Amino acid sequence: MRSTVSDLFGKSPIKPLQQHMTAVITCSDELSNFIEAAIAGDWAKAEASYNTIRDLEHNADDLKRQFRLDLPSSLFLPVPRTDLLEMITLQDKIANGARDIAGTMLGRKMEIPAAISEDFVNFVASSLQVAHHAQSAINELDELLESGFKGKEITIITEILDQLDSKEGLADDAERAIRAKLLAIEEDIPAIKAMFLYKIIDKIGDLSNRAQRVGSRMQLFMAR
Numbered sequence: 001m002r003s004t005v006s007d008l009f010g011k012s013p014i015k016p017l018q019q020h021m022t023a024v025i026t027c028s029d030e031l032s033n034f035i036e037a038a039i040a041g042d043w044a045k046a047e048a049s050y051n052t053i054r055d056l057e058h059n060a061d062d063l064k065r066q067f068r069l070d071l072p073s074s075l076f077l078p079v080p081r082t083d084l085l086e087m088i089t090l091q092d093k094i095a096n097g098a099r100d101i102a103g104t105m106l107g108r109k110m111e112i113p114a115a116i117s118e119d120f121v122n123f124v125a126s127s128l129q130v131a132h133h134a135q136s137a138i139n140e141l142d143e144l145l146e147s148g149f150k151g152k153e154i155t156i157i158t159e160i161l162d163q164l165d166s167k168e169g170l171a172d173d174a175e176r177a178i179r180a181k182l183l184a185i186e187e188d189i190p191a192i193k194a195m196f197l198y199k200i201i202d203k204i205g206d207l208s209n210r211a212q213r214v215g216s217r218m219q220l221f222m223a224r
Helices: 002-009 014-040 043-070 081-108 114-139 141-146 152-188 191-223
Strands: none
Touching: 014 043, 014 081, 014 114, 014 141, 043 081, 081 114, 081 191, 114 141, 114 152, 114 191, 141 152, 141 191, 152 191
16 A cells, blocks of 8 residues: 555655755755855865856756656655746756856856956855755755645745845845946957957856746746
């Protein structure tokens, strides 16, 4: 009987989803070390940090593939299968973004002008904070399901998602600030270098946007 019930309901996919998000955050957090090395012009250290990011992103990819293989096709999943597949894809894009940022900067050995270096570090930190709040929301998902999407757990998740939106707003503010400072010194920078700086700023902004989309998917879970 136990075997039949297990086959019917399958393993819960929530814990593997949370494990994947942990891997994603571990990967994206390494971006801070990479940026620190890049600003210092220590490209040997930056390359070592990039290799760490790449390996961690590969680990997240492995977890994503395993999640998809193990995801039950049962009709008794706690949330729709398509929603879970969409969620892990959204999470994975955060790690992909971190690898892309580090890879582009390392490949070109991009120099960060001293006039914006402090703002650059703060901008990266702001974007990563949004990702951490997305992780906090994901870590509450099992409790949310156990509560039947009601009670105090809804309040807890709603507060986390409100904080996530607030942090994303701060990341947007940081992006506008660094763009303004870059514009002020743009004429002193070779055009191609300025173009790539703007491109990297876009990619860092995308990190927080991707994290916010994870929160938006959580809101859809609660609305069902």
